[in-house]
Structure formats: structure tokens, C-alpha cells
Amino acid sequence: MNQATWSAVDNYFCDSLIPTDTTLTQALLDSDAAGLPQHHVAPNQGKFLHLLVKMQGARKILEFGTLGGYSTIWLARALPEGGRVITLEANPQAAAIAAANIARAGVSHLVDIRIGKALDTLPLLEQEGLGPFDFIFIDADKPNNPHYLEWSLKLSRPGTVIIGDNVVRNGAVADAENQDANVQGVRRFFELMAANPRLSATAIQTVGSKGFDGFSMAIVTA
Template sequence: MTQQQWTAVDTYLTELLAPADEVLTAALRDSDAAGLPQISVAPNQGKLLQLLAQVQGAHRILEIGTLGGYSTIWLARALPADGHLVTLEYSPVHADVARGNLARAGLDKLTEVRVGPALDSLAELVDEGAAPFDLVFIDADKANNPHYVEWSIKLTRPGSLIIVDNVVRSGRVADAATTDAAVQGTRAALELIARHPKLAGTALQTVGTKGYDGFALARVLD
């Protein structure tokens, strides 16, 4: 298999099962125009996030890493009318783009974009006594992945889902001798999921328009 084949299959699956609409297309367009990196989830991955949130019956969602709000839109569309999504973004520029995209999508009343280092924002949520989140999507700086998982456990409830994106790192995750901080952080997060008594999880490899990668999925236990 080649990248060309992976992309062709993704194109077919996306056009069939996760077709673009003006809101999602505009979100990507505005993100590109603002110079944001082109690292949003693929459309079929966004649809998967939406379906997982719907299957979960999520009323409260936490996203760590907003970028331009593309994945935020997919997740927020799964919420009921009284639902709420909090998304954490380090860059004020990215956050402004995301807010505009969420407002265009009609989701600004359901969503809250918090700006600053995610570890600080997560600590603030705990200090505020934030109600437990039903689903957490982690897609930020990979070196801090184990810390994000730890905070996510504190901010969830038994039965909640924690999803960690980009865990395969083009296969480099299998390299125990790596000096790459992103891979080290990802390995530490996976090892935490494996040993933590409050988590049951797994991870899958994926291929597609974004290349060779994967994600981890963990359920919070009693």
C-alpha cells in the first residue's frame, strides 16, 4: 500500500460517509487563511469523534487542543441542546479563529474556548469544581500527553471516554530508545493507560490522508 492508495480510500470513504458541508469547509478555509498548521483531524476521523460522543450520550465534552475548531465542531454537533464543550487552546490567534468558526456553525452557545497553557487550564477546571466530562479528546502537544491523561482522569467519571490522538507517530512509538519528546510523551501516556487502575484502554493504528498514525481509547472505571 502507498500514501496515494490510502488517500484514495480516504477520499472515497469521506465522500460517502462524512461529506463536507459549508461550515466545515469554511472552518478549514479560515484556518488556512490565518496561517494555522494543516493538522486538523481528517473528516472521517471527525465523524468518528462525533459518533463516539453520540454513542457515549455525552452532555459534557473536554477537548485539549483546539487549533481552528474543526474537530470542535464535529464534537459539539453531538451535544444535546443543554450540552457544553470546553476546549483548551494555547494560542490566542488559534482561539480567535476557532471562536469565529464555532459562531458560524451556530455552536458558540454550546462551546467555551479557554486560552493559555492547557495544564494551567486543566488545574483551573479542577479548582473550579467543574462537573465531570463524559468524553475527553486529547490532541495537543504530545510531550505532555501523560499529564493530560492524568488531569483527564480527575475531570471525568466512571464510564467516561478518553481519546488520545496521534499515538503511533509514523511507527516511532515502538522505539523505546527514542529521544523525540513527542514520542516519549506518547509512550508515557500509553504506559499510564496500561497500568492505571482506573483505566481500561487500547490503541489502534490508522492510515489515510494524514499518513500512518493511530489513536488510543480509554474508558474510566469505577
């Protein structure tokens, strides 16, 4: 199997199960035009997150890494009226693109974009009493994943679902000798999940239009 095959299968899944959405398509086009990195989730992955939120009945979501707002829109659309996504983005340019994309999608009233480094923003969320969150999506800089997990636990409750994206690192996550900061961040993230008695967790490998990748999933049990 190769990337062309993986992409073809993803395209088939999307064509079969996910209706064309010009708002989401335009969000990707505008993100590309602005020069943002193409780190957004694939359409079928966005729908996967959307369904997870629906299945859980989440009302309060925390997202690490807004980028152009593509995954944010998928998450927000899964919320009931009165729900809220708080999404954290360090790059002001990306946040501006995201805000425009989110407005076009008609979900601005459900989304609160916080601009700045997440580790600076998270204490403010705690001070404002915005937790606990029902669903947390971690899709930002991987070296800080261990810190993001610690904060996720502070801002969670029993039953909170925590999803981590891009955890396979093209297979490098299995190499204990790999010194790449992204790989080490993910490995430490897994170590902390495994050691924490409040978490029950697993991870899956994926292949598709985003290459060889994967998600971690944890639920807060206490």
C-alpha cells in the same frame, strides 16, 4: 500501499458517507489562510469522534487542543441542547480563528474556549467544579500527554471515555530508543494508561489522508 492510496480511500469514504459541509470546509480554509498548522483531524475522523459522542450520550466534553475549531465543531454538533464542550488552546491566534469558525457553525452556545496553557487552565476547571466530563479528547502537545492523562482522570467519572490522537508517530512509538519528545510523551502516556487500575484501554493504527497514525481509547472503570 502508499500515501496516495490512503488518501484516495479516505476521499472515497468521505464522499460516500459524509455529505459536503460548507461550514466545516470553510473552517479548514480559514485555518489554512491564517497559517495554522494542518493538524486537524480528517473529515472521517471528525465524524468518528462525533459518532462516539453520540453513542456514549455525552453531555460534557473536554478537548485538549482547539486549533481552528474543526474537531470542536464535530464534537459540539453531537451534543444535546444544554451540552457543553470546554476546549483548551494555548495559542490566542488559533483560539480567535476557532471562535469565528465555531460561531459560523452555530454552536457557540455549546462551546467554551479557554485560552492559555492547559496545565494552567486545568486547575481552574477543577476549582470551578466543571467536571466530571463524559468524553475527553486529547489532541495537543504530545510531551504533556502524561500530564493531560492525569488531569483527565481527575476530571472524569466511571464511564468517561478518553481518546488520544496522533499516538503512532509514523511508527516511531514502537521504538523505545527514539528520543523525540513527542514519541517519549506518547510512550509515557501508554505506560500510565497500562498501569492505572481505573482504566481499560486499547489503541489502533490508522492510515488515511493524515498519513500513518492512530488513536488510543480508554474508559474509566472506577
